[in-house]
Amino acid sequence: MADRYSLTCYDLVVQFPHASRPALDGVSLVMSPESVNVIVGASGSGKSTLLMCLAGLEAPTKGRVVHGDVDVYRLDDRQRAAWRLRTIGLVFQNSELVPELTLRDNIALPLELLGTGRRDALKRADHLAEILDLGESSKRRPSEVSGGQAQRAAVGRALAHRPAVVLADEPTGALDTTNRHAVIGLLDDLVRAEGSTLVMVTHDEHTLPKNARIIRLADGQIMGDAA
Numbered sequence: 001m002a003d004r005y006s007l008t009c010y011d012l013v014v015q016f017p018h019a020s021r022p023a024l025d026g027v028s029l030v031m032s033p034e035s036v037n038v039i040v041g042a043s044g045s046g047k048s049t050l051l052m053c054l055a056g057l058e059a060p061t062k063g064r065v066v067h068g069d070v071d072v073y074r075l076d077d078r079q080r081a082a083w084r085l086r087t088i089g090l091v092f093q094n095s096e097l098v099p100e101l102t103l104r105d106n107i108a109l110p111l112e113l114l115g116t117g118r119r120d121a122l123k124r125a126d127h128l129a130e131i132l133d134l135g136e137s138s139k140r141r142p143s144e145v146s147g148g149q150a151q152r153a154a155v156g157r158a159l160a161h162r163p164a165v166v167l168a169d170e171p172t173g174a175l176d177t178t179n180r181h182a183v184i185g186l187l188d189d190l191v192r193a194e195g196s197t198l199v200m201v202t203h204d205e206h207t208l209p210k211n212a213r214i215i216r217l218a219d220g221q222i223m224g225d226a227a
């Protein structure tokens, strides 16, 4: 299990080349372990850019992202990739599973990349598949299962290595109402059980995790922050 520390960003500014205004314009946040943070805001307000900065995938023009004693953008590319693999679990809107692998093998993949033996990785994958109620679909490939099953497997893959931080970008955006509630409920239960920090971007303010902190962005700035 990766160590649990606050994930903090200081005065993040992201100015894309040729853009008339910054995508992020001075965002500072502290997100503690076991906290559930939801980022909302209009299209283009900077939600995905913030998530990518927190993931170590988008270097800010200015500002810092700090996790424990790691100053993420002071690491070189190789160190940052290793930090990300160990520390972060990512969930995207369209599960982004490896098409050639079964759901079970997709869930086991991050553990295997981190050096866990195949037998132990599959044991953990099977445990998660059970919690995620994947049943027999766990032995099928992504193209052979429903969108809801694929997205539940994507949650399993993001959490398999017990990451300290789980980042989810519109994780329910492609799902119907029943599956939306199921995926949010599972994500919420699993991150709380592991003591991870969850940061989730959503358009859907009707399907939120329990007791979430809501961070509202507008034009790259924080306009509201309430538990």
Ligand SMILES: Nc1ncnc2c1ncn2[C@@H]1O[C@H](COP(=O)(O)OP(=O)(O)OP(=O)(O)O)[C@@H](O)[C@H]1O
Pocket (backbone or CB within 6 Å): 016, 017, 019, 022, 023, 041, 042, 043, 044, 045, 046, 047, 048, 049, 050
């Ligand atoms: N790679 C890029 N190059 C140039 N501009 C970009 C790039 N990525 C994002 N932007 C711009 O930065 C701003 C913030 O985009 P971002 O995707 O973070 O918003 P968002 O709130 O996630 O939007 P949505 O809800 O539509 O996904 C937008 O004006 C967008 O056009």
